[in-house]
Amino acid sequence: MRDIRSEFPALSDEVVYLDSGATSIKPRRVLDAVRDYYENFPANVHRGGYPWANRATELYERARKKVASLINAESEEVIFTKNATEGLNLAAHILDPLVGEGDRIIVSILEHHANFLPWMRLARRKGAEFSIARITAEGYLDLEDLERRMTPNTKVVAITMASNVLGTIPPLREVVKLARRVGAYVVLDGAQYLPHRRVDVKALGAHFISFSGHKAFAPMGTGILWGRAEILRDGSPLLVGGSMIRHVREDGYDLADSPNRYEAGTPNVGGVIGLGEAVDFILEVGYERMAEHEARLTEYLWEALADIPGLERYGPPPKDRTSLVAFNVAGVHPHDVAWYLGEMGIMVRSGGHCAHPLHAHLGIPYGQSVRASLSIFNTTEDVDRLVEGIRKVRKVFGV
Ligand SMILES: Cc1ncc(COP(=O)(O)O)c(C=O)c1O
Numbered sequence: 001m002r003d004i005r006s007e008f009p010a011l012s013d014e015v016v017y018l019d020s021g022a023t024s025i026k027p028r029r030v031l032d033a034v035r036d037y038y039e040n041f042p043a044n045v046h047r048g049g050y051p052w053a054n055r056a057t058e059l060y061e062r063a064r065k066k067v068a069s070l071i072n073a074e075s076e077e078v079i080f081t082k083n084a085t086e087g088l089n090l091a092a093h094i095l096d097p098l099v100g101e102g103d104r105i106i107v108s109i110l111e112h113h114a115n116f117l118p119w120m121r122l123a124r125r126k127g128a129e130f131s132i133a134r135i136t137a138e139g140y141l142d143l144e145d146l147e148r149r150m151t152p153n154t155k156v157v158a159i160t161m162a163s164n165v166l167g168t169i170p171p172l173r174e175v176v177k178l179a180r181r182v183g184a185y186v187v188l189d190g191a192q193y194l195p196h197r198r199v200d201v202k203a204l205g206a207h208f209i210s211f212s213g214h215k216a217f218a219p220m221g222t223g224i225l226w227g228r229a230e231i232l233r234d235g236s237p238l239l240v241g242g243s244m245i246r247h248v249r250e251d252g253y254d255l256a257d258s259p260n261r262y263e264a265g266t267p268n269v270g271g272v273i274g275l276g277e278a279v280d281f282i283l284e285v286g287y288e289r290m291a292e293h294e295a296r297l298t299e300y301l302w303e304a305l306a307d308i309p310g311l312e313r314y315g316p317p318p319k320d321r322t323s324l325v326a327f328n329v330a331g332v333h334p335h336d337v338a339w340y341l342g343e344m345g346i347m348v349r350s351g352g353h354c355a356h357p358l359h360a361h362l363g364i365p366y367g368q369s370v371r372a373s374l375s376i377f378n379t380t381e382d383v384d385r386l387v388e389g390i391r392k393v394r395k396v397f398g399v
Pocket of ligand 1: 021022082083084114115162163191192211212
């Protein structure tokens, strides 16, 4: 682990970073790739024919190929966005004409607002039903409940690949199978999945999957929307303007093919080049090694938190879940827990985690929680410092 830790310049012995669920810190090689771009060929892409522009375009498009290969997709199915939220909004925009009055859109109560609001808004605007699938008492997606909701008028099923609060992973292949049986489009939110588990879009069989690049070791301002080529071929872009048209006349315009069609204006060239490097980092570390390390550490975290009096953990014990644990400390507001931990160099997130409906559904005090999320560079010492820190916070508050 020492080797991996040394690849992250932001880490030091003073720092315990337990907020990779919000965004990952970046390996040196990603930072170097971004710096190389800005220092040595800082030109725009898809425009100039001079050497800087050619190099920038080459590396930008190479990053697309790397992402496509990572998730087993075709290059034209990979659209660069600024985050997972933009990708999900774009998916909702492309599917907009297919949803009409009296149709149904299904999401789950596990969803982050990014995969909740675009669908709620679309349903409201079209006069469609907005149906929210439930979870089991343990916190897993309730497949039977989902199946009951899959009426023939269901047009879209939008489900997370991993909960950002409970860490649970829905049975994704079954979700897709059920949705396809009624002819619904399946949109998956892969923001919390890609940084931890291998994604194979062909094997999954969904129609869209949105990811955050910045949660998967890539620079801020990077995201990916994967969509099926046959849907992207005729879809309507969210933005119109430069670089996304074939030809513009006084009386109209012809759109370019995907992916350019969906990438209007100047993109985040340095960020995307960094994203390409992040893919190489993931492949070099290997998903197997990541999964094994994180599973062991999540188990350790789960057990260690159990020893703290008055601490309630949310979600099931770590099995089929990603490497995060949300919790509350009785008698202390989650923001106070996080603030005091921060003073000790321990960085965790507190709040509703953009999952207000889930917090309300679970009856979580304050509608908020503290969340510790782990990554490949975290160690058992990090967890020990968190536990020690929480004990100190309890002392400060006299609980
Ligand atoms: C499950 C899930 N979906 C979507 C998002 C939104 O991602 P982004 O901030 O990249 O838009 C997040 C971010 O926390 C998330 O955890």
